Amino acid sequence: MNITQHPDLLDRLAASYALGTLRGGARRRFETLAREHATVRAAALVWQTRWSGLTELQPQVAPSPAVWTRIDNLVRAGQFEQAMLAARQAAPAPAPGGWWRNLLVWRGAAAAGAIATLAAVVVGVQVNGGLRATTGAQIATLQQQLQATPQIQYVAVLADDKAAASMLVTFDPKNNQLVLQRVGGFQEGADKSLQLWALPPAGGPRSLGVLGQDKLLTLVAGEADVRQVPALAISLEPKGGVPSETGPTGPVLFKGELIQRML
Numbered sequence: 001m002n003i004t005q006h007p008d009l010l011d012r013l014a015a016s017y018a019l020g021t022l023r024g025g026a027r028r029r030f031e032t033l034a035r036e037h038a039t040v041r042a043a044a045l046v047w048q049t050r051w052s053g054l055t056e057l058q059p060q061v062a063p064s065p066a067v068w069t070r071i072d073n074l075v076r077a078g079q080f081e082q083a084m085l086a087a088r089q090a091a092p093a094p095a096p097g098g099w100w101r102n103l104l105v106w107r108g109a110a111a112a113g114a115i116a117t118l119a120a121v122v123v124g125v126q127v128n129g130g131l132r133a134t135t136g137a138q139i140a141t142l143q144q145q146l147q148a149t150p151q152i153q154y155v156a157v158l159a160d161d162k163a164a165a166s167m168l169v170t171f172d173p174k175n176n177q178l179v180l181q182r183v184g185g186f187q188e189g190a191d192k193s194l195q196l197w198a199l200p201p202a203g204g205p206r207s208l209g210v211l212g213q214d215k216l217l218t219l220v221a222g223e224a225d226v227r228q229v230p231a232l233a234i235s236l237e238p239k240g241g242v243p244s245e246t247g248p249t250g251p252v253l254f255k256g257e258l259i260q261r262m263l
Contacts, residue, residue, distance in 0.1 A: 004039045014043035018051050039259055042155045045168045049181060153223070156232050158254035160184075166254045167234060169196075171226050178208060178219040178226075186253065187213065188236060195241040197248060199231040199255070205248060208232075210241035232258050 003010045016022035017030050034040040154171035166184030171177070180196070188194055196219065197205040209219035211234070233255035235248035242249050 003033065004037050010040065010043050011047075014040070015047045017044055018047035038157050038159075038257055041165060042157045042168070042259060045157060045165070045181075045183065046155055046170060049168065049170075154226050154258055154260050156256045156258040158232060158234055158256040160186075160254055169232055169256075169258075171221065171223075173223050176220060176222050178221045180211065180217040180219070182215050182217075191239050192250075193237050193239050193241050194234050194253070195237045195248070197233045197235060198225065198229045199233055200229055205233065207241070207244035210237075226258060229258050231255060 003013065013022060013026075013030055017027065022030060030040070030044075034044055153173045154169075156169040157165050158167040158169060159165050164184060166182070166186055168181045168183050170179045172179060178196070194211040196208040196211060198208050199205055206225075208221055208225060211217050211219075233248070233252050235252045236250040237248070238250075
């Protein structure tokens with residue numbers, strides 16, 4: 001099945017991939033598709049940007065003392081098991097008639113190990129109960145924050161002539177913003193500027209704005225600026241850019257398809 005033709009499925013897979021819950025063969029297949037389709041790469045980059053923004057909003061939380069107790073119990077149980085294994089390997093062969101005494105010793109050791117394991121499990125159950133409550137609250141907070149995040153109606157991954165992604169561009173119709181995130185290592189000189197261009201199906205390129213040197217950039221734009229625009233491009237221009245009427249005067253460094261996605 002071609003997931004690029006199923007936007008809802010692609011969106012869910014991209015969210016799981018960015019969050020890290022997409023694993024095993026499914027994750028490898030998704031990565032293969034991302035290398036072959038710009039639409040899949042764009043969806044993954046959009047969700048990676050969303051999740052990274054949400055984690056920055058979360059306050060630091062100190063782990064509960066019960067967590068350290070559980071860790072300590074598990075470590076002690078592991079050490080006890082290793083000590084018993086070493087003692088068993090070093091123990092001499094039982095003397096005739098002494099098997100009953102050795103049996104009692106090993107049963108006592110096994111009982112002590114079972115008690116330690118049971119204590120670790122009990123603490124773990126208590127900790128997991130607290131963690132479930134904490135996780136539920138965090139999920140509710142994340143859902144509220146996700147609802148407040150900008151809508152994304154258009155997305156483009158701009159790449160160089162070697163197909164290496166260099167800029168992620170998204171359009172937020174709610175705030176009339178084009179958001180650009182540098183995802184490559186290119187950095188223009190102090191005497192140069194990058195300029196974003198819309199490449200409409202008819203007519204010459206139209207300037208959408210001059211970019212600063214920050215990692216995350218925002219340009220004011222309306223939906224009319226990007227509607228029915230099949231592609232975007234970025235050129236290297238003199239400091240401050242050039243007028244839109246002249247079109248790009250420097251080399252076009254990055255370009256890519258502008259994709260309209262379902263909200």
